[in-house]
Amino acid sequence: MRTLLCYGDSNTWGTVPVTESWEVERYGLHVRWPGVLRDQLGEDYWVIEEGLGGRTTIHDDPYEPHRNGLTYLHPCLLTHNPIDLVILKLGTNNLKHRFGLSAYDIAASAGVLVETILKSECGPAGGSPQVLLICPPPVVEVGVLEEMFEGGAAKSAQLAPYYQRVTENYECAFLDAGELISVSVVDGIHYEAEAHRILGEAVATKVREIFQ
Secondary structure, eight states: OEEEEEEESHHHHTBOOOOTTOOOOBOOTTTSHHHHHHHHHGGGEEEEEEEOTTOBSSOOOSSSTTOBHHHHHHHHHHHHOSOSEEEEEOOSGGGSTTTOOOHHHHHHHHHHHHHHHHTSOOSGGGOOOEEEEEEOOOOOOOGGGTTTTTTHHHHHTTHHHHHHHHHHHHTOEEEEGGGTOOOOTTTSSSOOHHHHHHHHHHHHHHHHHHHO
C-alpha cells in the first residue's frame, strides 16, 4: 500500500464557500477532493488529509497563528513516515494583501517546501518522498473575503508558470488546477463541490501516472 500525504489549506480541508454569515462549514468525507482521490484510487493507497484553513507556505500570519506551512511540515512528515508521495497544494493564502508578496515570491516559497520534503528522508527506506506540486486556481475578488485578498486576483493568474518552473528545478510532478477548475463566485477563494470532484479525479489520474 502506498501512502499519500495531501498537505494544503482550507480547500484541502474542504471549506464550503463562505457567505456573509461567516459560518465555516466543511464538505463531507467523500466530497472534498482528498476524499474523492481516496475513492478513486482504492485500497492500494492510503490518503492522509492535512488541510488547515489559512495555511501559508512559509510565512507567519500576524492575525492567525500556527498557519506557517514550513513550521509544521517536517513534524508532519515524521508523523506519517514513510510517505510515498506528498501532494503539496499551497499558495492561495499567500495572496492576502497583508503579505505583499509577488507571484514569483509565492512560487519560490513553495519551492522551499518542496526542497524540505525531498531532504526529509521520510520516504520508503529512508529515501525521499516524491512530490506533486499543485498550483491553485486564480482567486476572484468578491464576497466577504474581497478586501482580505485585495490585489490577489492579478497575482494568482501569474502563479502557474512560476510553479511549473519550481517543479522543473526539483524534477517533481506538476498539476495546474487552474486548467481544471475555478473558484466559487460566492467568496472567490473556495471551491464548489463539483470542482472538488473534478480536482480529486484529476489528481488520481496524476498519481497513477507517477506510480505506473
